[in-house]
Ligand code: SF4
């Protein structure tokens with residue numbers, strides 16, 4: 001699938017993002033507190049501690065063969081507990097960003113999720129959750145997802161909590177464009 | 187008490203009941219809300235995945251709008267994800283001059299020139315610390331006697347900013363629950379993570395988080411939430427979670443202001459609740475005295491005696 005760029009392709013490449021992450025975790029002493037604190041560690045192919053080790057060794061290929069950073073749900077436990085006070089949740093986000101920028105095939109479902117969400121923000125200022133879900137499902141072309149979310153949608157409709165009608169919309173085009181320019185300024 | 191109010195997208199969509207009950211309860215408690223005019227989405231976690239600066243600018247725009255109207259007033263957000271994004275932006279504006287300069291430069295395209303003085307507060311913070319349990323207790327006309335409520339904080343109102351509670355062992359909801367006449371259900375999952383959007387993007391991992399929390403809540407009459415996504419995850423996946431653990435994990439899950447509103451005797455429509463929010467509530471005085479049965483057909487449950495169907 002072809003995920004169009006969210007901002008534009010003049011963004012810094014994955015490598016620059018990886019370098020940022022390396023600086024964030026430079027003081028890691030491999031104590032494993034982060035792995036022990038992570039609610040999603042059991043589902044990860046690399047524990048957070050091992051992921052940070054690979055970052056320090058600059059092993060980009062192995063890092064991006066892993067799904068570990070896509071399993072971070074931003075609970076901030078590791079950030080809170082790391083004895084070195086490293087910004088680990090932020091580092092996970094930065095790796096997600098790198099995958100996003102590199103438009104890596106493996107991560108297309110997660111990337112599409114974020115992409116569709118932001119497109120909706122850029123065009124309308126606010127997100128209509130149901131419209132966003134439909135776009136996301138269309139983008140990943142996974143009929144299983146459609147079934148799952150249809151079930152979810154029906155449940156919500158039954159509870160009377162589905163949004164009705166359209167809300168006023170407001171484009172944030174200029175803001176998005178300027179943010180990309182400022183971020184990429186040398 | 188007055189606050190700038192940032193509802194966020196979920197509260198106009200799937201979490202409309204959270205918006206409604208928050209407004210109704212705060213009004214009943216004498217708190218005034220000024221909705222930020224022309225607010226836009228905070229970017230959730232998607233903005234962070236696309237651009238570090240964008241992730242700060244989107245929430246900062248809303249803080250700037252609030253500040254422009256009235257600088258020395260706190261911004262109240264009921265959604266934990268919104269709260270955290272706004273809080274990150276406020277932190278950057280205050281403590282990181284380089285980031286603050288970049289944010290200001292971007293916001294200038296909308297003619298916004300914030301100084302970054304606005305404070306960001308989670309709804310739970312305002313209820314627990316500004317309003318306080320005593321003020322709530324004083325207005326309770328229909329105590330939730332005999333109801334055991336499991337306080338569910340989730341993650342992002344607690345961590346990484348320990349603004350109003352202990353991020354490892356949170357307790358801020360407990361005095362409020364007791365003020366309603368209810369019991370605090372003791373459990374370990376109050377600050378556990380529900381997996382956020384993993385339930386959509388990585389089914390297995392997300393579902394196992396949700397199932398573990400619901401399993402821990404067995405024995406509680408209701409779970410109280412303070413975040414639309416926590417609520418959505420704990421409500422919408424009860425079926426798959428039950429199948430996964432081969433146990434009935436169906437549970438009443440309500441937003442904290444819905445529970446408060448029920449105890450304050452606010453009308454159910456104002457709280458977005460149906461059928462007493464699904465709680466085995468003692469029948470209000472007057473109703474049962476005449477009929478001996480509550481309208482849903484269950485036996486009289488006055489005097490805090492619980493009858494389960
Ligand atoms: S907790 Fe901090 S120091 Fe310990 S392994 Fe994790 S990142 Fe490294």
Ligand code: SF4
Nearest residue numbers: 038072073075076078
């Ligand atoms: S913030 Fe992410 S990586 Fe850290 S403990 Fe939570 S889920 Fe795991």
Ligand code: SF4
Nearest residue numbers: 194195196228267268
């Ligand atoms: S976190 Fe969710 S609800 Fe809050 S503004 Fe962002 S998208 Fe909307």
Ligand code: SF4
Nearest residue numbers: 340341342380415416
């Ligand atoms: S519990 Fe889930 S939805 Fe709630 S704040 Fe944590 S990750 Fe977000």
